[in-house]
Amino acid sequence: MPFEVKMPQLGMNQDSAVIVAWLKAAGDKVTRGEPIFEVETDKATMEVEAAGDGYLAGIRVEEGADIPVGDVIALIVETEDAVAEHACAPVPASVEATETAEVAPNPTPAPETTAKAEETVAPAPVEVRAPAPPALSGPILASPLAKRLAKERGVDLAALRAGGLPEPIHAADLSRAATGGQSQLGARISGDALTALLQRSENADRTVLFAAFAAGAWRDVFETDDATIAIRGLDGATVHYPAHGEAEAGAAMSLVDLCDTRLQGYAPASGGITLSVGADTDQFALTLSFNEASLPMAHAITLLDAIAARVEDPIRQLI
Amino acid sequence: MADAKTNTEDYLQMYRQMVRIRTFEDNANQLYLDAKMPGLTHMYSGEEAVAVGICEALKVTDKITSTHRGHGHCVAKGAAFKEMFCELLGKEEGYCRGKGGSMHIADQSNGNLGANAIVGGSMGIATGSALRAKMQGSDDVTVCFFGDGATAQGLMYEVMNMAALWKLPVIYACENNGYSEYTKTDEIAAGEITARAEAFGIEAHKVDGQDVLAVNALTTELVQRARNGEGPFFIELDTYRYHGHHVGDINRTYYRTKDEEAEWKAKRDPIKLFGDWLTGEGIASEDELAALGEEVRSEAAEAVAYALEAPYPDGSEVDMHVFLETT
Amino acid sequence: MRSITLSQAVNEAIAEEMRRDETVFLIGEDVAEAGTPFKVTSGLVEEFGTDRVIDTPIAEPGFMGLAVGAAMTGARPIVDLMFGDFLFLVMDQLCNQAAKTHYMSGGKLNVPLVLRTNLGATRRSAAQHSQSLHALVAHIPGLKVAMPSSAYEAKGLMKTAIRDDNPVVIFEDKLMYQDKAEVPEEEFLIPFGEAKVLREGRDVTLIGTSSMRQVCEAAATMLEADGVSAEVIDPRTIAPLDEATILQSVKKTTRAIVVDEGHQNFGTTAEIAARISEKAFYHLDAPVIRMGAMDVPIPFSPALEDLTVPTPEQVAENARRIVAGELIHAL
Numbered sequence: 013m014p015f016e017v018k019m020p021q022l023g024m025n026q027d028s029a030v031i032v033a034w035l036k037a038a039g040d041k042v043t044r045g046e047p048i049f050e051v052e053t054d055k056a057t058m059e060v061e062a063a064g065d066g067y068l069a070g071i072r073v074e075e076g077a078d079i080p081v082g083d084v085i086a087l088i089v090e091t092e093d094a095v096a097e098h099a100c101a102p103v104p105a106s107v108e109a110t111e112t113a114e115v116a117p118n119p120t121p122a123p124e125t126t127a128k129a130e131e132t133v134a135p136a137p138v139e140v141r142a143p144a145p146p147a148l149s150g151p152i153l154a155s156p157l158a159k160r161l162a163k164e165r166g167v168d169l170a171a172l173r174a175g176g177l178p179e180p181i182h183a184a185d186l187s188r189a190a191t192g193g194q195s196q197l198g199a200r201i202s203g204d205a206l207t208a209l210l211q212r213s214e215n216a217d218r219t220v221l222f223a224a225f226a227a228g229a230w231r232d233v234f235e236t237d238d239a240t241i242a243i244r245g246l247d248g249a250t251v252h253y254p255a256h257g258e259a260e261a262g263a264a265m266s267l268v269d270l271c272d273t274r275l276q277g278y279a280p281a282s283g284g285i286t287l288s289v290g291a292d293t294d295q296f297a298l299t300l301s302f303n304e305a306s307l308p309m310a311h312a313i314t315l316l317d318a319i320a321a322r323v324e325d326p327i328r329q330l331i
Numbered sequence: 332m333a334d335a336k337t338n339t340e341d342y343l344q345m346y347r348q349m350v351r352i353r354t355f356e357d358n359a360n361q362l363y364l365d366a367k368m369p370g371l372t373h374m375y376s377g378e379e380a381v382a383v384g385i386c387e388a389l390k391v392t393d394k395i396t397s398t399h400r401g402h403g404h405c406v407a408k409g410a411a412f413k414e415m416f417c418e419l420l421g422k423e424e425g426y427c428r429g430k431g432g433s434m435h436i437a438d439q440s441n442g443n444l445g446a447n448a449i450v451g452g453s454m455g456i457a458t459g460s461a462l463r464a465k466m467q468g469s470d471d472v473t474v475c476f477f478g479d480g481a482t483a484q485g486l487m488y489e490v491m492n493m494a495a496l497w498k499l500p501v502i503y504a505c506e507n508n509g510y511s512e513y514t515k516t517d518e519i520a521a522g523e524i525t526a527r528a529e530a531f532g533i534e535a536h537k538v539d540g541q542d543v544l545a546v547n548a549l550t551t552e553l554v555q556r557a558r559n560g561e562g563p564f565f566i567e568l569d570t571y572r573y574h575g576h577h578v579g580d581i582n583r584t585y586y587r588t589k590d591e592e593a594e595w596k597a598k599r600d601p602i603k604l605f606g607d608w609l610t611g612e613g614i615a616s617e618d619e620l621a622a623l624g625e626e627v628r629s630e631a632a633e634a635v636a637y638a639l640e641a642p643y644p645d646g647s648e649v650d651m652h653v654f655l656e657t658t
Numbered sequence: 659m660r661s662i663t664l665s666q667a668v669n670e671a672i673a674e675e676m677r678r679d680e681t682v683f684l685i686g687e688d689v690a691e692a693g694t695p696f697k698v699t700s701g702l703v704e705e706f707g708t709d710r711v712i713d714t715p716i717a718e719p720g721f722m723g724l725a726v727g728a729a730m731t732g733a734r735p736i737v738d739l740m741f742g743d744f745l746f747l748v749m750d751q752l753c754n755q756a757a758k759t760h761y762m763s764g765g766k767l768n769v770p771l772v773l774r775t776n777l778g779a780t781r782r783s784a785a786q787h788s789q790s791l792h793a794l795v796a797h798i799p800g801l802k803v804a805m806p807s808s809a810y811e812a813k814g815l816m817k818t819a820i821r822d823d824n825p826v827v828i829f830e831d832k833l834m835y836q837d838k839a840e841v842p843e844e845e846f847l848i849p850f851g852e853a854k855v856l857r858e859g860r861d862v863t864l865i866g867t868s869s870m871r872q873v874c875e876a877a878a879t880m881l882e883a884d885g886v887s888a889e890v891i892d893p894r895t896i897a898p899l900d901e902a903t904i905l906q907s908v909k910k911t912t913r914a915i916v917v918d919e920g921h922q923n924f925g926t927t928a929e930i931a932a933r934i935s936e937k938a939f940y941h942l943d944a945p946v947i948r949m950g951a952m953d954v955p956i957p958f959s960p961a962l963e964d965l966t967v968p969t970p971e972q973v974a975e976n977a978r979r980i981v982a983g984e985l986i987h988a989l
Contacts, residue, residue, distance in 0.1 A: 021366040022579035058582040063361075082366030153985070157912050157943040182983040183912070183943050394731065428764030437763040444730055445763060449754050455723010456730060456755060463728040466683065466709065473727075486751075489720025496715075652765040653799050655823040 014098065015064040017086040019079040022053050028080045029053045036068045039095045042088060049085075066090050070098035077103055153179035161186055164236055171305040186306050187263060187284045194279050197312055199298040199320045203291065206326050219243060219269040221326065222289050223253035229318035230264050233311065242266045244286075246273070271296070287319065296323055336387060336547055339614050343623070345387055345543055346609060349379040349602050350624055352403045354631045355412060356574075359402065359419060359433075363578045367639065368419055372433040374574035375403030380601035381506050381568045382407035384546025385474055388554050394442045394460045394473040396453035399434045400506075400572070401446030404476050409441035412631055416638035423644040430644075430652065442471075451477055451484030454503075458490040461501035461562070470558040472500045474550075480511030482520055482527060494563040495531040502553055503528065503565045506540065508572045513586050528565030540570030541601040544608070571595040659842060665698045665835040667809035668774070671816035672699065672736060674845070676706055679734060682820055683710040685721050686738025694738060696776075696835050722748040722773070726756045729771040734820060739775035742829060743789045748773075756825040757800035771826075772819045777805075778831040778869060778919055779956045779967050788956035788963075790868075790919040792829045793926045796897040802826040802850060803897040807871035809839035811894055814848030822850070831869040831919075851898035855907065859889035862913040862977045865904060865930060867893055870917040876970035877977065884974075886981050896926055904930065905938050912943035913980050917968050922950030944980035949973060 019029055032050040036042055047059035048068060062068075066088040073085045087098050152169045154162070158181050162169050167186055177185060210216050223241040230239040241253045242263040252263065265285035268278045276290035277299035285307055290297040300316040307315075322328070336342060356376045362368040375382065378400075386395065386407035397404040405415060410426065418425025419433050426436050437445030444460060447453040457475030464471040481487065482505065494501050511519045525535035538549050546568060553564045573596060575583050609615045615623075662670070676682045684702060686694075690713045693700030703711040714721040718739060725735035739748065756769045777790035796803040804819055804826060806812035812830060819826040856871065857878055866874035871892040878888035889907050893899055908914045914934050916927040927948035934946050952966040980986060 018365050020364040020579070020581075021368075022581065023371075056582070060581065063364075080366075155912075155943040156939045157941055160940040180983065180985050184983070396727075426764065427762060427766065430764045431762040435762040437759075437766055439763070439766045444727070445759065445767065447755075449750060452750060452755060455720060455725075455751055456727035458720075459724035459727020459729070459735075460731045461727075462724055463731040463733045466728075466733065486719050486723060489715070489717035490723060492715055492717065493720055493724065652761045652763075654802070655760055655765070655768040655770075 014069070014087040014089045014094065015066065016084045017048070017063070017068075017088060019051070019081050019083050019085050020060055021081040022051070022058065026053055026081060028078050030078045031073055031075050031085070032057055033075050034071065035059065038069055038071050038086075038099065039092065040068050041092075042066060042068050062088060064088050067092050067095050069095040070100050072100055072102055074102045074104050152181065154181035155183065157183045158186060161238075165234055165306075166308055166311055167306045168308075175305050177305075187265060193303075194281075194283060194301050195304050195309065195312070196277075196279055197300045197302075197316045198277065199316060200292070200295045201298060201320050201323045203294050203296045203323075206296070206323055207294075209326050218271060219267070220253060222269060222287070222323075223267050225319050225322035225326075226265060226267055226287055227253060229315055229322060233315050233318055239264045244268050246270075287316075298323065336544070336551075341387070342609060342614055345383050345547065346602070346605055346615075346620065347623055347627065348383045348387070348407055349543065349605065350627050351412075351630075352376075352379045352382065352406045353602060354624075354627045355402055355406055355415065358416070358631050358635050360574065360578055362416075362419065362635065368433075369421060370432050370434075371577055372419070373400040373577045374572065375400050377573035377595065377600070378403060378506055378508060378540065378570045380543035380546055380605070381504070381540045381570050382476075384540075384543045385476075385502075385504055385550045387547055388550040389442070389472065389474065392442055392469075393471050393554070394444055394457070394464075396444045396457040396460070396473070396475050397436075397446040398453070398476055398478060398481075398506075399446065399448050399450070400478065401434070401436060401476075405436050405438060405443055405446065408438065408443045410436070410438045410443065412634035413637055414438075416634045417641050420638050420641070421643060422638055422641040423648075424638075424641050428644050428648060428652075430648075451481035451486055453477070454481070454484070454486050454490050457503075458494050458499060458501050461494065461499035462497065464500055465497070470500075472502060472554050472557045472562070474502045474504050476504050476506060478511070479505060479507040479509070479516045479520060479524065481505075482524055483511070488527070488531075491528060491531045491533060491563070491565075495533050498560055498562060500557040500560070500562040502550070502557060502563065503533075505565070505567045506570055507567055508570050510572070510576070510586065512576045513580070513583070515586060524567045525565060533563050533565050535565040535567065537567045537569065540568030541599045541604060543601055543605050570601075571599065659840040661838040662809055662841050663836050663838050664806070664809040664812045664830065665696060667813035667839075667841050668698050668816055668830065669701065670841075671813045671820070673702060673705065675817055675820040676702070676710060679820075681732060682734045682736065683712065683728075684736045684738060685712040685714060685725055687714055687716055687718075687721075687740050689713060689738045695740060696832060698830075698835065699738065718744050718747040719751055722751040723755070725771050725773075726751055726759070726769055729756070729769040729825075730759060730767050734770050734772075736772045736774060736820065739773055741787050742775045742777045742791050743786050745775065745791050745794065749794075752795065752801070752825070752827075753798045757798045760824065761800060768823050769825050770823045772816070772822075773825070773827045774816070774819075775827065775829060776832040777829045778833050779951065780963055781832060782958060782960055782963060783956075784958040785955035790829070790921075790951060792827070792867075792896060793920045793924070793929070795827045796926065796929075800825065801897065802895065804828045804850065804895045805868040805893070806830060807866070807868050807892045807894070808834075809837065810841050811848060811854075811892075813841055814846055815850075815894065817845075818847045818850060821847070829868065834869055848894065850895045851900050852895075853891050853893045853900035853903040855889065855891055855903065857888070857890040859911060860887040861911055861981050862886065862915065863889045863891060863904070863907040863911045864915050864917065864973060864977065865891045865893065866917040867896060867926060868919060870919055870968060873968055873970050873973060874915075874917055877973035880970060880974040881977055884978065886977060888977060893930070896929075899930070899933075901933055901937070904934065908934050908938045908946075909941040912941055913946075913977075914942075915947040915949060915973060915976055915980075917949045917973055919951050919967060921953050922948055923953045925950045944983070945986045947976050947980060947986070949976065 029051040032052045034049045036048045042062040045061050048062045069089045070087040227239040240263045268288040271291035276297045278288035279301035286301045288299045356374045382403040414426045421429040434448040457473045460473040528535040689699045690703040690711045725737045760768045779788040795801050804815040806815050864874035874890045881888045916930045918926040920926050927950045931946040931948050949968040
């Protein structure tokens with residue numbers, strides 16, 4: 013049986029090697045251990061020895077060819093007569109192998125020129141860069157949390173920056189944004205249902221109920237679980253609803269309950285989103301003060317309307 | 332186990348084991364050259380009498396630590412071809428489920444604590460294994476295989492010092508094949524190799540590593556004495572590797588001549604020498620030895636075919652065995 | 659509850675486990691009569707004898723290698739490495755041998771050993787006896803790394819380490835050996851991979867390993883006076899790392915500072931900060947701050963050495979800055 017001569021694997025991570033030269037021709041007698049061809053790997057040029065005795069036959073690759081390791085490149089047959097039987101047309105040195113063609117005794121000129129032309133003549137594509145954008149449209153320096161909240165609330169951070177809000181922008185700035193002046197929306201809602209509810213239940217706290225309405229409306233409108241209301245007392249103290257909620261930094265809006273006074277509405281100069289509630293005989297006066305850059309008007313309308321609906325029909329909210 | 336091998340069965344077992352190593356390596360070499368085996372591998376061919384002479388003097392529970400040139404030690408200590416070839420090819424059924432490969436085969440069931448890809452890296456492990464045996468009161472002996480190149484590692488001196496201080500049952504077996512990777516040992520080792528051990532008061536011997544009977548007789552005596560608390564010992568075994576440092580190291584005339592290689596193969600081949608002795612003594616006929624060789628070759632061919640077809644480990648095993656999960 | 663020193667806690671843990679399991683032994687330089695330079699192992703040799711409390715020559719790679727071999731063949735060695743700085747000497751045996759044996763053998767062999775050593779600067783010991791090198795070993799798959807922050811942790815983590823079937827490296831802070839803490843008389847173990855929340859807070863999470871836990875706790879007290887509420891977490895083991903507890907805290911506070919005594923570059927602080935940034939990114943309202951030892955060899959002079967380790971004042975100052983929303987940004 014003929015013995016297959018394969019392109020040997022001679023090192024780690026070696027996929028192929030180049031036949032530099034055949035040291036024996038087809039029909040030559042070879043003995044085990046005798047060098048039969050020379051290969052070049054990524055590291056060195058080496059002579060490969062015959063692994064058995066016989067006659068070299070069926071040389072399948074020409075010098076200069078880059079051959080994957082493990083491929084059969086020739087045979088060693090037992091008898092001289094068998095040489096002719098196994099004769100076959102060798103694979104010519106491929107284009108990829110031209111780097112080593114110059115050390116091969118018979119380099120094929122055509123592919124070499126082609127390869128060189130490809131290497132040197134083809135111009136490298138030049139990337140044309142777009143002109144640098146104006147500074148105000150560059151990346152906005154905002155915390156990941158602020159960016160996420162802005163996205164959830166439909167807030168345009170670029171507009172906030174354009175309005176003069178200093179960077180970096182943090183979560184708290186979204187509610188405190190004081191640029192471009194405050195807008196106001198007002199509503200007058202029948203107080204019958206809520207007043208009746210408060211009279212029936214001695215434990216109910218009016219201010220906390222307003223906070224609950226505000227938080228519930230916020231959660232619905234913005235489809236989020238984060239809705240903390242900072243309740244600003246008339247004595248200057250601030251408490252949070254829910255009590256174990258986030259810090260002021262994360263409060264969605266402030267609430268001012270003016271029902272125990274003769275006053276009807278409050279809009280803070282410091283910005284942010286503030287809901288104030290005043291009482292007027294049988295009605296409640298709701299005032300939402302906000303900045304349109306951080307809370308677009310459409311959202312503000314939906315929000316205040318949702319709060320108003322809860323005040324009007326508190327049982328629905330409590331259920 | 333206590334006596335050097337003197338009967339026919341034992342002689343033939345040693346011969347068979349040497350032939351098994353040579354056959355294993357011939358197949359491994361071919362698998363590698365045919366690009367069927369990934370990585371890097373080092374052939375033990377030529378050094379068979381060392382591994383077999385020593386391991387035939389050991390019990391199953393005696394331990395060995397091996398080297399990057401470790402297939403021979405693994406076979407000699409009792410490993411099976413099928414699991415070894417599977418490991419060499421990175422297959423699931425390999426001794427280490429394909430995670431170790433040629434340079435890390437461990438076969439704990441036969442006392443092989445593993446090959447080691449760090450030159451001299453196992454000297455501490457072998458000495459620690461001997462410390463454990465002594466602490467436990469068992470009579471197990473550990474043999475630490477390493478090459479002449481490893482004598483340049485500082486760890487050897489640290490652990491020989493402790494082994495000598497604490498009289499540990501360890502035998503340091505230095506396989507001196509004359510070359511430290513691609514450099515003549517004479518160029519990297521000053522003085523005598525055995526003098527290194529003697530400096531610590533360790534009894535050191537030199538033996539012809541191509542003579543399996545001499546290796547076995549010496550080792551048997553030293554193992555027995557080590558079991559009796561007379562250890563440690565040091566053996567320098569004069570031997571030769573037929574292949575390059577690794578498969579692929581084929582043009583090596585810059586560090587050793589082809590004439591030298593041819594001379595060792597012709598005049599000092601351990602299998603041929605022992606075969607001639609066996610036939611000369613009338614223990615086995617040439618035909619019987621040839622038949623034995625055929626048997627081993629077909630065993631190997633079968634194991635190779637099996638391993639080539641065997642499945643690779645499932646990808647889910649990649650993060651398995653980083654830690655032993657304690658239950 | 660009684661209070662004992664960290665040194666006593668380690669000693670108790672080793673003694674209890676040696677009584678419980680006869681395969682446990684202690685090996686290292688001057689661990690027997692001398693009881694180590696820090697006197698942590700004093701008295702053990704009297705109870706367990708020189709067969710199980712083994713003094714070695716000054717040969718760290720050698721006895722580390724012996725321990726690997728003994729562990730592979732059924733023992734549970736505790737290797738005492740006198741200074742954490744000597745890790746560089748044992749890296750081959752620890753990282754190439756002990757850490758990889760179980761994996762390379764496809765699960766056949768395992769190496770149940772404990773390497774106990776130390777970390778920490780400010781003992782005026784200069785550059786080769788002051789390093790905190792835990793990140794080096796935590797980088798290697800197959801090694802577990804515990805960093806006790808008090809006598810209580812030192813005992814519980816040591817006992818768990820000895821019973822673990824894998825190589826474990828324990829780093830004790832050498833400044834803390836005489837620090838006392840409440841440690842129960844009855845037996846207890848601390849599982850690996852479970853961080854401890856030492857103090858709850860709202861505004862910022864301070865994560866401190868080993869003695870940096872105390873630094874974080876002191877910083878939290880300072881911050882409280884300024885109205886900043888800090889949560890303090892001790893990871894206790896960095897490999898495995900209790901990511902869940904850390905992430906849960908940071909998602910709540912939206913800010914984090916990681917404090918560790920290893921060098922800051924490519925260090926433990928970097929790893930923890932990266933995991934927070936990767937897995938809690940959209941909850942962050944400030945950059946995660948890393949505070950490690952300065953990236954200089956630890957200097958000898960007290961005037962210089964003290965500058966290299968994070969202090970409670972620095973931690974508190976960084977916390978104030980990120981809570982105030984200051985720009986921490988390289989433009």
